[in-house]
Amino acid sequence: MIEKKTIFSLSSGRPPAGVAVVRVSGPAAGAALLALGGRVPPPRRATLVRLRDAGTAIDDALVLWFPAPGSFTGEDVAELHVTGGPAVVAALLRALGTVEGLRPAEPGEFTRRAFDNGKLDLTEAEGLADLIDAETEAQRCQALRQASGGLRTRAESWHARLLSVLAETEAALDFSDDEEDVSTRLVEGEGPEIMALVREMEDHLGNYHFAERLRRGLTIVLLGAPNAGKSSLINALAKRDVAIVSPEAGTTRDLIEVHLDLGGVAATLVDTAGLRDAAGAVEAEGVRRARQRADESDLVVFLLGPDDREAHIPAGAIVVESKADIRHGHADTRLRVSAVTGEGLAALEALLVERADALVGAGQDALVTHARQRDALAECRDALATAFEEHDAVLRAESLRLAMRALGRLTGRVGVEDILDIVFGRFCIGK
Structure with a gap:
């Protein structure tokens, strides 16, 4: 039987950082500790060890040793906590690469070994x-x-x-x-x-779409005529300038996205081209993309400017009267907002949180969250x-x-x- 190679990799964030964690897993993990630090510390006891490469000091590291099978991967595992500078990390990875039987890990390989060794299922x-x-x-x-x-x-x-x-x-x-x-x-x-059993499985499958929305995040599309205030509104909700705002109609030609946290629910807010009979091929493509993205979205916010009297509003859309600061008269049952004065923004955010919760609420406690799981x-x-x-x-x-067999695939x-x-x-x- 061919013995598995021992793998190593930086497991913390990219340097520079206060501390960097390098993980080693496999049959030669102990040998790597002996080669670089001269000893293997007691299991699960953080030990200060000076690491060296061919006699040259690399850093004073906090070393943890997890002998098999009591580790994340089920193999012998060493963790080396070193100073998170780029030069220190590079020197440590270079030194590990010279130890016989070691190679750099591939994406997901530590978790794949944990799966292969029965430490966790799919x-x-x-x-x-x-x-x-x-x-x-x-x-x-x-x-x-x-x-x-x-x-x-x-x-x-x-x-x-x-x-x-x-x-x-x-x-x-x-x-x-x-x-x-x-x-x-x-x-x-x-x-x-x-x-x-059939009824229990159906109950879990019934909440899949809610759970899947929660996992991937919602898509909320802003629609409306040119100059309805979509770009100003997305800037106000994002609390930064992500879209160009201009009195010239048709400024937005492509989709502009910003990520929001709506009461714990991830959402992507999408600004779109104004809906009208486009003046040119580029704007026409922008309008086509706007309509397509709206059809594929979880929620549509339709903006009506002060002069917008007629509009084809998608079913289920949140209708908002924009530019409240230049409107006259009392608002009807619709929500009025102003990106200039901030009027109505808090109410709109609260409404978006409420609608987002309704779209994912049944998925909060769901167990089936991936299409693969659903299908099995x-x-x-x-x-x-x-x-x-x-x-x-x-x-x-x-x-x-x-x-x-299907349950086994799950x-x-x-x-x-x-x-x-x-x-x-x-x-x-x-x-």
Whole structure:
């Protein structure tokens, strides 16, 4: 058997920084510590060690040693906490590269080894990737629940119950000569349990779209006629100048995006070209992109300028009367805002937070957050539903086996080799 190479990488942020953490994982991790520091410290005890490269001091490092299998990857792991200067980090990585059996890690390779060694399943790995990418509090909570084994625990429970049903079905086939008796046992015994599993899986699948919106963030598109105040509004909501504001109609030709945190929900606010019969090919393309992005968005905010009397407003859009500072008369039921005076901005932000929460609210506690997870769980549910309806005992058992395999794909234990590179490729080098 060919021994795995030991990998190393910077696992903290890019220098310069106060402290940099370099991680080493694999069978030669201990040898690397001996080569650079002259000793291997006691397990899980932070120890100050002077690291050297061919006798030349690199830095005084805080070293941690995690012997297998009690580490993140399940292998021998060393962590070297050094001064986070570019020269120190470069010297340490260069020295590690000279140790026999070591090579630089590839993106996601530490987490991939943890998966291969059974330290976490595929749903937990996906949750960890989401945790790294999380920008808001709601995304952090959702990702942490996944990374901590929320879906894994539920899948293991389903697996145990499904295994029991399959064992009962197989036993009935092996020890009963009466086909009618086997069918009766399904109705009175395994049947209710199968349907209970189907209903539980359907409940989790029902919240997937909310959870997926929460994970990826919402897209909110500003629409309106030229000079309706879209660019001024996006600047006001972003609290910085991201779009050019001009009295000239048609200034915005392309899509301009800014990221917002709406009460813990990540959102991308998109400024678009004014909707009109365009004067030229470039503006016409901008109008086409605006309409297309609005069709694909989670929410539309439609701005009506003081002179905009007629407009085709998309269903479900938030309608806002802009430029409140130059309007006369009382507002109707619509919200009025002014990017100049700030009137109505707080109310609009509160309304956006409310609508964002409605779009993702049911996903706050959801466990199924990725399309891959949804597809595997839906396949399992469908196979169980087929097993419940199947009168032929042999075909019923086969449907239960298909359900078991689909559940295995959910956690990454069965038939997922073709997607592993995609999943772990999302990680940065060092994770």
